[in-house]
Amino acid sequence: MNATVAVIGRPNVGKSTLFNRLVGKRLALVDDTPGVTRDRRPGQARLGDLSFTIVDTAGLEDADNASLAGRMRKQTEEAIADADVVLFVIDARAGVTPLDAHFAEVARKIARPVILLANKAEGRAGEPGVYESYGLGLGDPVPFSAEHGEGLSELYDRLREIFDAMEAEQGEPEEAESDIVLDPELDEDEDEEDLTGTAERPLRIAVAGRPNAGKSTLINKFLGEDRLLTGPEAGITRDSISVDWEWRERHVKLFDTAGMRRKARVQEKLEKLSVADALRAIKFAEVVVVTLDAQIPFEKQDLQIIDLVVREGRGLVIAFNKWDTIEDRNEAWTEIKYKAERYLNQVRGVAMVPISATTGYGLDKLMEAVFDAYKMWNARVSTSRLNRWLEGVVAHHPPPAVAGRRIKLRYLTQAKTRPPHFVVFCSRPEQLPEAYLRYLVNGIRETFKLPGTPIRLSFRKGENPYANKAKKRK
Template structure:
């Protein structure tokens, strides 16, 4: 993606709807409430044979620099400075407002080419606003409807001088790369052998946690710039934003997410959309960093987030942020270790890193823990080792007898990784209690050093599938 195009305009003119139209997916949150978008959100856009990076931005508002709206405006100004072209969007049905006129003056001062779009121009209701927009001094407006996809041919003609075009041969290769993926027996994607951490295969890491735990501040410290909107207000982040980062020559795609509160407290539709976006980021991540605030007590909501990560089968790292604000660190660490022993049964041995996102302390230690967790998540144990281990653990602690008959564990194999999934072939698997499954899983962790990742263990009834079959008669 060579060229970058930024979408700007006052709040609620349809910028995010246009963004979703150009990327071909509902990536950006859309709602009737003004000011939904706050951070810069990039996406891979296509319009005919044009390919470019599109950036959704916060609505431009005239506000004090230190206020939330002022900081949002600075994010938009950063997007304009880095763009190759700018799409200035107005609401044709509302006509040209004083705020439109004010920021059109700002747009005229930029050296970037500005394309004026009169959105919501379908039907006759937007005609007067379309004619009014000539007064902004940004050239001939283009009438579009981002909701219905009208006017995109004219937008194509306007963008063509500023962005890259792809040939049919290049597009065919690109489509082949997207569609040529292997699928396993359960319909899940089979990853290629490309080593993780390369530019072609960055490690996907989602940063999640409760509101105001310092997730965006941590990502800004990693990037070395104020890429994410931050501040003392809780719940600033709404969209899940992905950014590329290189750490010690290893490529990582970071996902900043909205804070996840208790379900009972999430009442507004917009917050529900934000939480759903955060949950989607967890599903697409490989490693999830659950960020906790060291200055606040451990809560049930933290456990629920950790449990969610475990159920989704993602590698887990726990980041204790704001560690620089703790005076008695020895006592605090003792409480953390105690909580680890008492509450993190579903992912024993999870990596825990203390850090300060504000000061940048402990970031390297955190990323080292991320790659360690990824390696555990990708662990594979040979069938021979597994069955030697199975013989040993069943000899030390045999399965319980049910109705006078002992359940026999005959054979074990590992069909999947990411997370590690083991299958035991046995007689009467329905008779095995949950406590024995926990015993096997905990022993697997200790023996093969599979810490900080969920382990799936399932049973199948039957003989060893690889044993020679007895001939009848």
């Protein structure tokens, strides 16, 4: 069975550290600042021979429902409602606080098993808090240290007992799933291309942009539920949260990312961690939807984010959000196209879609553009077509002569996809002017219908590598 375990507790008791310990990766941001986690974040956990989904949640706070803390609590309540087991975490070194007692009373009413973890119990400093936690009425606490991994065996015993009872209630267990976990939130040493090449895997889409551009609202609209925390406050999202979705029977993994401000403005350590997490999500995405505010498009930071996506070689679609607030849409779209022509030469023809994450306007067109971008990102052009095109280019617009000697372009082939990467064999590649390189890239993009796709073009010195083989066959 694939049980779901929710981790709850007040802020800064070590829930995200526990989450990272059980998933075996540093997926959730961890910092001494209270309230780092705001959205609920699922991950695939492993403890001995137990495999289950664990959900990290925001710290429980007693606050007004309309406030940010109140909306965060609602996200945690929804995680509890979806869970099979709840891990209630307290800070043993701080002892039982009034907030712990308040939410322990709520936890006692939950119609599912609750395990009390007295975290930070390593050493003698945590002993009084462990004994004090018996008074919460949640059964015997598990003395635990998420940071050092102490108490894992007792947690395993508790979970094993609960999971066995759940399986007994459900009857005969189904055939065990494979031990292979298809986790798209990759470690940096994993082979990205191997993991993205199979048809069974979901398309990984990262939604990026400046703070308050409507990224979380957009994903919630796709899902048809308030899955991610939203609000008028800028910078609500901190972790890169992934959610599964299906669009027209196609499996998709959506990654919400923290808003990225200009580097000079990012001072706090926590925001630096959030931006680093967003960059990682972009790096391992297949298509990135850069969300711009239609009222103030193409700010300097917007262009830097787009440039980052291009340099990472991801498929790219630009969404102009808040289109429902634009009065003269024809004039606004004309201005947007003019600026795109001016600022986006490196991805000429990139798909641009006006949308409203609030009303749902344009979302189907956005997803169609995403799948088109993914198709072009995987495009492969035959060597024969490439070289016929190259012959025409050399005949009509040959490379310039350098020091009285013309540079010869001898052969062109595609080395790889994701994104399309082409290799030109030529004489003196180091002397080819930058303008001619751009001319070749734009020519490939236009001729082989790859608008908006990042294109890599490398040059190698030498003859046609297949010329000698051809001579030998003769």
